[in-house]
Amino acid sequence: xxxxxxxxxxxxxxxxxxxxxxxxxxxxxxxxxxxxxxxxxxxxxxxxxxxxxxxxxxxxxxxxxxxxxxxxxxxxxxxxxxxxxxxxxxxxxxxxxxxxxxxxxxxxxxxxxxxxxxxxxxxxxxxxxxxxxxxxxxxxxxxxxxxxxxxxxxxxxxxxxxxxxxxxxxxxxxxxxxxxxxxxxxxxxxxxxxxxxxxxxxxxxxxxxxxxxxxxxxxxxxxxxxxxxxxxxxxxxxxxxxxxxxxxxxxxx
Amino acid sequence: xxxxxxxxxxxxxxxxxxxxxxxxxxxxxxxxxxxxxxxxxxxxxxxxxxxxxxxxxxx
Numbered sequence: 001x002x003x004x005x006x007x008x009x010x011x012x013x014x015x016x017x018x019x020x021x022x023x024x025x026x027x028x029x030x031x032x033x034x035x036x037x038x039x040x041x042x043x044x045x046x047x048x049x050x051x052x053x054x055x056x057x058x059x060x061x062x063x064x065x066x067x068x069x070x071x072x073x074x075x076x077x078x079x080x081x082x083x084x085x086x087x088x089x090x091x092x093x094x095x096x097x098x099x100x101x102x103x104x105x106x107x108x109x110x111x112x113x114x115x116x117x118x119x120x121x122x123x124x125x126x127x128x129x130x131x132x133x134x135x136x137x138x139x140x141x142x143x144x145x146x147x148x149x150x151x152x153x154x155x156x157x158x159x160x161x162x163x164x165x166x167x168x169x170x171x172x173x174x175x176x177x178x179x180x181x182x183x184x185x186x187x188x189x190x191x192x193x194x195x196x197x198x199x200x201x202x203x204x205x206x207x208x209x210x211x212x213x214x215x216x217x218x219x220x221x222x223x224x225x226x227x228x229x230x231x232x233x234x235x236x237x238x239x240x241x242x243x244x245x246x247x248x249x250x251x252x253x
Numbered sequence: 254x255x256x257x258x259x260x261x262x263x264x265x266x267x268x269x270x271x272x273x274x275x276x277x278x279x280x281x282x283x284x285x286x287x288x289x290x291x292x293x294x295x296x297x298x299x300x301x302x303x304x305x306x307x308x309x310x311x312x
Contacts, residue, residue, distance in 0.1 A: 041258060052261040056270045063274070102281055106274050113270040117263040215278070222285045229292035233299065240304045 009087050011228050018221045025221065029214035036211045039204035047201065056114040058204055062212035064107040067135060068170055070100030070216065074142070075167040078160035088224070090156045091231075093163060094146065095223035099216060101139035108132060119183045127176035128184040135173060138166045 040058040047054035074096050080089030111129070112122045123129065142159055149155035177186045188196045195202055260267050299305070 046261070051263070052259075053263045053266060055260070055267055059270060059274045099281065102277055106277055109273050110270040113266045113273075117266050219281060219285060222289065226285065226288045226292055229289065229296060233292055233295045236296070236299045236304045240299065240302070243304075 011087060011091070014088055015225060015228060018225055022218060022221050022225075025214055025218040029211055029218050032207060032214055033211035036204055036208035039207055044201055044204045050118055053114060053117045054201065056110055057201070058208045059212075060107060060110040060114055061205055062209045063103045063110060064132070065209060066212055066216055067100060067104035067107045067132065068173060069213075070096050070103060071135065071139075071163075071167070071170060073220075074100060074163050078163040081156060081160045082164070090160070091224050091227045092220070093160065094156075095227050096220055097139055097142045097146075099219050099223065101136065101143070103216070104132065104136040104139055108136060115183070121183075124183055126182040126184065127179065128173065128182050131169060131173045131176045135166075135169050138162075138169060142166075 036058065040055055044055070044058070046052050074093045077089045077093035077096065080086040081093065108129075111132075115124075116122050142163060145162055146155045146159045149158065174187075176182065177184050197205070
């Protein structure tokens with residue numbers, strides 16, 4: 001009996017399954033984000049210290065969580081490519097990189113826009129902000145490395161190795177607020193002892209986090225589908241060229 | 254922009270943050286949809302020229 005992973009290893013089967021799942025994930029993410037926005041603006045009270053600017057948290061934190069979660073998915077996919085040679089592992093990793101870069105960019109920009117009224121500055125070179133900026137550059141590096149190598153098999157392997165090396169950034173980012181001086185607040189949701197954030201703010205934050213995660217899932221499925229189609233186009237174009245060359249040779253003989 | 258609520262003296266920062274997220278997410282969605290359509294169009298062009306996947310030829 002095949003495991004789910006083995007069944008999904010077939011790109012054709014993945015295309016069939018994702019085609020039926022994708023509309024539901026899109027609808028669920030739209031509904032959850034819509035509800036989250038309603039909670040964020042019309043139900044959640046202003047923070048007792050930061051006032052209305054704390055509402056930036058409802059988009060900043062989901063983007064920041066996704067910036068790390070997407071990288072973990074890329075690293076896991078890279079492991080799947082290098083160790084198990086899973087046919088969809090490289091498709092998954094390649095599809096997730098631009099999405100992860102976008103969410104990391106959004107985490108940086110929204111954090112900066114939150115920092116100005118809260119800290120009095122858009123940017124400081126402290127451990128948290130700098131390590132997330134390095135993560136963003138790592139995403140750009142993964143894209144640049146892949147596009148700079150013509151041999152696609154080699155590009156996949158080298159990108160996977162870089163992605164696995166880069167996973168060291170995740171614990172550095174996570175614990176960057178615990179060592180060294182930083183303006184960034186320590187973890188207030190995922191921490192030992194439970195969240196320190198008030199329930200009135202925690203609920204919209206979690207709803208938005210679920211909505212953004214569903215949105216990423218929908219984007220990732222779509223990006224994987226696009227990448228599979230892209231690979232099919234490329235292999236057919238190669239087959240067409242080879243067929244034309246063979247016909248030319250046959251005509252010459 | 255008026256959300257029907259008073260966002261206080263730092264409203265421009267809040268609105269800017271949500272606007273940036275909206276623009277980037279909309280850009281990603283547009284790119285994904287257009288890229289998918291482009292690949293499907295290319296596959297259809299190849300199929301019209303008689304270039305098909307082996308599995309497609311069988312069915």
